[in-house]
Amino acid sequence: MPIRHSAIASVYYRADQEARAVREAKEAEIAAANKPAVVEPLSVARTRMGVWNEEKERFLRENYGDTANKILAVKLSVSIHTVQARASNAGLQKSEAYRRKMGYL
Helix, strand or coil, X not given: CCCCHHHHHHHHHHHHHHHHXXXXXXXXXXXXXXXXXXXXXXXXXXXXXXXXXXXXXXXXXXXXXXXCHHHHHHHHCXXXXXXXXXXXXXXXXXXXXXXXXXXXX
16 A cells, blocks of 8 residues: 555654754753843833833833824834733823824814
């Protein structure tokens, strides 16, 4: 009975996955041996979208009142939800001029 193509492909796939796992483990071991432990300052917060630092916080505070959340999200490389959540937590609101321009007032 001939060996099906999918059976051979799955063997190669598993071998590739195992080789990748070994390579990544070795790279992590080498990196850990060569690098000192990095301690981030308390002002840096990790999110799913990366690091939220003082520079991003300052940018948000300076621009939130007059800029669309979508534009802020793109410039900060985060989601729109993250922009809204961070602004809400910081007590930021859109300016009256922005709300009037958008037709909210």
